[in-house]
Amino acid sequence: MSNVKKRLFKEKVAKVCMQLAGITITGSLFFIVGTILYKGAPYLTWEMISETPKGGFYIGKDGGILNAILGSLYLATVSTALATAIGVPISIYLNVYVKAGSFLERFSKLLFDVLFGIPSIVYGAIAFSLMVWMGIRASLLGGIITITLLTIPIVVRTIDELLKTVPVDLKNITFSLGATQWETAKMFLRYIKPGIFTAILLAFGRAIGDVAGVLLTTGFSDNLPKYIDEPSATLPLAIFFQLSSPIPEVQGRAYASALILTFIILIIVICTHLLASRQQKHKI
Amino acid sequence: MNWRLIKDKLVERSFSLLLFSSLIVIALILTGLIVKSVPLVQAEHLGKILTESVWSPLKGSFGFLPFIMGTIWVTLISLIIAVPLCVLASVYLVEYAGDALRSMVLPLVNVLAAIPPVLYGVWGVLFVVPLLGQFVGPLFGVETTGYTVFAGGVVLAVMIFPIMISIMVEVLQTIPQELKNASLSLGATKWETVTKVILIKAKPGLLAAVVLGISRAFGETVAVLMVCGNIPQIPKSFFDAGYPLPALIANNFGEMMSIPLYDSALMFAALLLFVIIFGFNLLSRIILNKLEAKAS
Amino acid sequence: MHASTSIQTAETQDLINLSTPHIQIKDLNVTIEGKRILKDINLSIPNNSITSIIGPSGCGKTTLLKTLNRLVDDTKGVEITGSVLVNGEDIYAKDAEVTHIRKKMGLLSQKPFPLPMSIFDNIAYGPRIHGERNKEVLKQIVERQLRNVGLWEEVKDRLESSASRLSIGQQQRLCLARGLAVQPEIILGDESTSALDPISTQTIENLLVELKKDYTIVLVTHILRQARRVSDHIIFVYAGEVVEFGRTEDVLLNPQNEITKQYVKGFIS
Numbered sequence: 001m002s003n004v005k006k007r008l009f010k011e012k013v014a015k016v017c018m019q020l021a022g023i024t025i026t027g028s029l030f031f032i033v034g035t036i037l038y039k040g041a042p043y044l045t046w047e048m049i050s051e052t053p054k055g056g057f058y059i060g061k062d063g064g065i066l067n068a069i070l071g072s073l074y075l076a077t078v079s080t081a082l083a084t085a086i087g088v089p090i091s092i093y094l095n096v097y098v099k100a101g102s103f104l105e106r107f108s109k110l111l112f113d114v115l116f117g118i119p120s121i122v123y124g125a126i127a128f129s130l131m132v133w134m135g136i137r138a139s140l141l142g143g144i145i146t147i148t149l150l151t152i153p154i155v156v157r158t159i160d161e162l163l164k165t166v167p168v169d170l171k172n173i174t175f176s177l178g179a180t181q182w183e184t185a186k187m188f189l190r191y192i193k194p195g196i197f198t199a200i201l202l203a204f205g206r207a208i209g210d211v212a213g214v215l216l217t218t219g220f221s222d223n224l225p226k227y228i229d230e231p232s233a234t235l236p237l238a239i240f241f242q243l244s245s246p247i248p249e250v251q252g253r254a255y256a257s258a259l260i261l262t263f264i265i266l267i268i269v270i271c272t273h274l275l276a277s278r279q280q281k282h283k284i
Numbered sequence: 285m286n287w288r289l290i291k292d293k294l295v296e297r298s299f300s301l302l303l304f305s306s307l308i309v310i311a312l313i314l315t316g317l318i319v320k321s322v323p324l325v326q327a328e329h330l331g332k333i334l335t336e337s338v339w340s341p342l343k344g345s346f347g348f349l350p351f352i353m354g355t356i357w358v359t360l361i362s363l364i365i366a367v368p369l370c371v372l373a374s375v376y377l378v379e380y381a382g383d384a385l386r387s388m389v390l391p392l393v394n395v396l397a398a399i400p401p402v403l404y405g406v407w408g409v410l411f412v413v414p415l416l417g418q419f420v421g422p423l424f425g426v427e428t429t430g431y432t433v434f435a436g437g438v439v440l441a442v443m444i445f446p447i448m449i450s451i452m453v454e455v456l457q458t459i460p461q462e463l464k465n466a467s468l469s470l471g472a473t474k475w476e477t478v479t480k481v482i483l484i485k486a487k488p489g490l491l492a493a494v495v496l497g498i499s500r501a502f503g504e505t506v507a508v509l510m511v512c513g514n515i516p517q518i519p520k521s522f523f524d525a526g527y528p529l530p531a532l533i534a535n536n537f538g539e540m541m542s543i544p545l546y547d548s549a550l551m552f553a554a555l556l557l558f559v560i561i562f563g564f565n566l567l568s569r570i571i572l573n574k575l576e577a578k579a580s
Numbered sequence: 581m582h583a584s585t586s587i588q589t590a591e592t593q594d595l596i597n598l599s600t601p602h603i604q605i606k607d608l609n610v611t612i613e614g615k616r617i618l619k620d621i622n623l624s625i626p627n628n629s630i631t632s633i634i635g636p637s638g639c640g641k642t643t644l645l646k647t648l649n650r651l652v653d654d655t656k657g658v659e660i661t662g663s664v665l666v667n668g669e670d671i672y673a674k675d676a677e678v679t680h681i682r683k684k685m686g687l688l689s690q691k692p693f694p695l696p697m698s699i700f701d702n703i704a705y706g707p708r709i710h711g712e713r714n715k716e717v718l719k720q721i722v723e724r725q726l727r728n729v730g731l732w733e734e735v736k737d738r739l740e741s742s743a744s745r746l747s748i749g750q751q752q753r754l755c756l757a758r759g760l761a762v763q764p765e766i767i768l769g770d771e772s773t774s775a776l777d778p779i780s781t782q783t784i785e786n787l788l789v790e791l792k793k794d795y796t797i798v799l800v801t802h803i804l805r806q807a808r809r810v811s812d813h814i815i816f817v818y819a820g821e822v823v824e825f826g827r828t829e830d831v832l833l834n835p836q837n838e839i840t841k842q843y844v845k846g847f848i849s
Contacts, residue, residue: 003711004680007473014475018376021369025449026389028442029396032407039410086302093299108303110569111310117496117565118558119503121530125554126313128537129320129547152306180292202398209400212505212530216537236402240506243409258406262399269395383656463693465651466755470706470762471683480705485696 033262040259043252049260053222053253057233057242061249065257068238071225072261075140075218075234076208079147083203086148087155088189088196094156095163096171096185109160115153121212123150128216138219140232146213151203158199162192198272205268209261211236235261317558320551327545333552339516346549348556350516354433354526357519358508359501361437366444367494374452375478379464390453397446405510408439413511416523426523433519433526436512440504444497451496451572455489456482458575489575492568499564503557505530529553602627602766602796603648604665610643613657617643619820621662625813630788630797632811632828634804636848640820641800645768648798649685650678666766683710686759686795688772688784692751694743695758699735702743702754706762725757729787749780756787767791769799773806785810804844808832816840 047064054063090108098105127146136142166188174184189196211234219231220241235257242254324333324346336347377386416438417430459482467477483490513525514535533553536546601624608621617640625631633641646652647664650671663670671681683706695702703722704712712718722739726732731753735746743754752772759767769788773781788797789810801807807814807828814831816824816839824831824840835841842848 004677007476007679007709008677011473011475014478015376015380018372018380021372022376022381022389024369025373025396025445026392028445029392029399031411032396032399032403032442035407035411036403039406086306089299090303090306093296093303097296097299108307110566110573111307113569114562114565115310117499117503118561119505119530121503121505121533122554122558122561123313125533125537125551126316129316129551149309180288182292182295183288185295205398205400209398209402211400211402212534215506215534236400236506239402239406240510243406243510254406258403262403265398265400265403266395269398273391273394460693461654462689462691463695464654465687465689466693466758467695467705468654469649469651469682469685469687469768470709470759471679472706472709473679476709480697480709481695 033266036255036258036262040255040262043256044259045256048253048256052224057220057222057238057253058245058250059247061247065233065235065238065253065260067222067224068233068235068257069260071140071218071221071232072208072235074225075143075147075214075232076204078144079151079207080200080204082144082148083151083155083207084196084200087152087199087203088159090152091156091159091163092185092188095160096188097181112153112156112160116157119212120146120150120210121215124213124216127213131217136229138217138231139229140218140225141228143214143218143232143234144228146217147207147210150210150213151207154203154206155199158202159192159196162195162199163188166191194275194278198275201268201272201275205265208264209236211240215240235264314558317551317555320548321555322548324545324548324552337518341543341546341549344545346545346552348529348553350518351527351529351532351553352556353518354512355502355528355530357433357526358436358440358512358528359498361434361522362440362444362501363494363498365437365441366448366497369441370445370448370452370493370497371483371490374449374456375482377449377453378456379474379478379482390450393446393449396442397450401443401504401507402510404439404443405507407442408435408507408511412438421523424523426521428523429513429525431511431513431525432523433512434522436508436526436528437522439507439511440501443504443507444500447500448493448497451493452486452490455486455493455575458489459485488571492571492575495564495568495571499561499568502564503530503561505534509534529557533557600668601625602667603798604668605647606663606665608647608662608664609660610640610647610652611659612643612655617820618647621822623815623822623825625796625798627796628792628794629812630792630799630810631813631815632807633798633800633815633817634802634807634843635817636843637802639817641817642770644817645770645798645800648766648768649682649687651682651687653678683762684764685766685768686756686762686764688752688756688759688767688769690771691775692748692755694746694751694754697743698740699743699746699754700739702758703761706758710762721761725761726754728760728791729753729757730783731757747780749776749783752776752780752784753787756784760791765796767795767797769797769801771800771802774802781806804832816843818843 049064049069050066051064052067053065054060094105094108123146127142131142170187170191171184174187214234214237218234220233220237221231225232238257239254239261242250242257245251328346333346333348334352335349336345337349338345338347339350377389412435413430416432416435417428421428421430463481463485464477467481508528509531512528514527514531515525516527517524519526533550536550603625605621605623608618609616610618621644633644635641643652647660652658652660660672663672666681666684670676695705700722703725704718707718707721723732726735731750734750743751746754773784776784785806791797799811811828814826814828815822816831818839824835824837831840832844835844
């Protein structure tokens with residue numbers, strides 16, 4: 001019987017270990033968000049979100065981070081729109097037009113899967129060299145191009161996952177009614193419509209949070225972004241640059257930027273979650 | 285010809301154009317990386333670049349070993365922390381937890397995935413670095429600022445939790461109930477069934493998850509850069525500063541223009557990252573696709 | 581339909597009264613997510629014979645089998661009342677130890693599920709987890725059980741190769757041997773031949789008939805001819821209730837209940 005007792009004891013120990021592991025992992029989320037909230041909340045004032053930094057972002061003690069907020073919103077919105085405009089058709093093409101199981105289909109899908117994991121610093125480095133070669137300086141445009149390249153694989157992959165959920169019968173039915181491929185594709189799009197918003201939100205989240213890509217291509221500026229060929233501030237870089245400043249007020253701007261970025265990300269996550277659950281209800 | 289058919293053809297043409305131009309862009313990226321790296325490889329022997337440990341661009345010596353070792357150190361530390369935790373947690377979620385708990389935890393893990401790297405970096409600077417410098421270091425009798433490969437590893441570990449958990453959970457869910465029943469009906473406890481049957485059956489998939497974790501850790505730039513010290517040396521312990529490859533690119537790109545071969549060296553670093561990560565991702569995707577085909 | 585309408589022939593009653601049965605089920609009710617799957621089951625399963633549970637699909641026959649070794653515990657939203665006595669011990673009692681109960685019963689599932697390890701380790705798996713470490717003893721167990729199921733000659737030269745390389749019929753016999761290696765008293769079969777070819781099916785059936793002198797065997801099957809070929813007793817389950825229980829000939833040739841009659845004749849399936 002002692003053997004049985006030992007085995008049951010092991011079972012209990014293992015269970016406790018697993019619970020601890022789970023708590024550590026989920027706990028780390030609250031820990032990270034909590035740390036940022038704790039540090040950032042005192043600095044989150046109206047001045048912070050309504051003004052640009054005064055006297056230089058690295059040394060000036062006054063002003064806020066409006067330049068970075070606007071820069072990030074511009075950058076992420078335009079890149080996401082471009083990536084959607086390019087990524088959705090590619091996905092549709094691969095799933096409706098290209099023969100299932102063909103080399104082109106499998107090769108392209110695998111490639112986008114793999115590209116999904118390529119770090120943004122590599123995209124940034126390439127875009128930077130390209131810009132040097134073409135004589136473009138660091139600018140909003142450079143950032144948009146880089147981030148668009150970065151987000152296309154995300155859009156393609158997410159939409160592809162969605163299209164997999166479309167019943168095969170739907171394709172057969174629309175074809176047998178005499179529909180063209182494009183008409184069938186529109187049917188598919190209607191079927192996955194709520195999911196497309198999820199994909200867009202995901203891409204937007206990734207675009208607004210990326211830092212390695214914009215570090216080399218977008219530069220930084222104390223002014224509000226006005227022209228696409230001028231450098232622009234972004235939230236991630238506002239955090240990155242200002243955090244290392246020796247001046248507490250400037251560090252404060254970094255914390256506030258981190259908090260705002262966290263808010264934006266959390267809003268996106270909540271929206272995707274709501275969309276996803278609504279979609280599921282819709283299906284049943 | 286019918287307008288409908290013309291429209292169909294037009295759409296097909298433009299969509300395929302998008303696909304092929306994006307494939308071409310990918311090919312161009314790779315070519316660009318290679319072309320830009322060539323001058324360095326021509327000037328120095330490839331083997332020497334990879335094994336030389338002196339990095340001094342002004343004197344024309346480009347030894348990548350410190351950076352490669354820095355990357356390997358932070359990646360390994362993150363795996364040592366993250367792999368056991370993720371395996372345990374995923375097994376718990378799939379085999380022990382109820383639906384309610386699972387549908388609460390998995391979305392939270394997704395939130396973790398959505399947090400941008402720079403915020404992990406902020407957390408690392410505000411919490412992990414001081415913790416290591418003020419508590420853990422002294423505990424081991426080491427004098428350290430906290431800006432170490434250890435800090436990089438901890439931050440990376442948290443960053444690779446989501447990708448590993450989500451794939452491991454998916455893999456574990458494909459293990460047939462009957463196989464578990466076979467073990468349980470022989471009188472095995474649940475934990476015995478987990479270690480002796482489920483984990484063994486799930487090994488390829490779990491491996492794929494770990495490989496994806498590795499490639500994520502390999503390429504992570506800013507969060508690691510913020511916490512691991514950035515001194516071009518070969519780390520000898522957990523409490524040494526390190527300088528991973530992506531950080532090298534990020535820190536030096538702006539100022540490379542005037543020094544000969546410098547830009548080529550940095551592009552070579554990017555090429556290394558690209559190739560290694562591409563390889564890892566390809567490997568794990570192939571494993572996962574095979575498993576998926578088997579499961580359906 | 582009421583549980584009380586279940587008919588037990590006089591002969592069966594006598595047989596059951598002769599010796600204490602290995603398995604007795606008393607007032608068993610199983611509810612899964614609010615749906616009653618099994619209703620007021622009362623049964624005594626005769627020792628050293630083969631009892632087949634038959635009935636239309638979805639009637640609860642597999643659930644009934646799974647309640648016998650508590651595999652039903654893992655089902656989502658399951659509630660169980662009543663008791664199942666194995667050797668007079670209630671396996672649903674609060675202090676019942678589930679691994680101990682399951683050890684007493686070998687399970688042969690629908691499809692063979694060899695564990696992801698070698699042929700040898702598949703058989704040695706059970707004895708090992710129950711504390712047998714001696715290599716020689718394990719070797720003996722493996723050989724004896726493989727001989728028991730007639731697999732020894734076929735695999736004795738490749739005991740270390742992976743079990744998944746065996747043919748599906750061989751795999752099912754391996755699974756049977758694996759179950760026997762923990763020295764159970766009862767064998768439970770859940771449509772154990774449904775994935776097999778006719779020849780392998782026959783091999784398994786013959787094995788079961790041979791094994792019944794040492795074991796009490798309970799099979800779930802939806803093939804009436806198989807029930808007729810191998811079993812001594814038949815339990816007919818319909819909509820979660822035991823409708824009829826008796827000797828094979830009696831239930832199949834001379835059913836007492838109208839629904840049983842229709843099922844046996846093939847009007848309902």
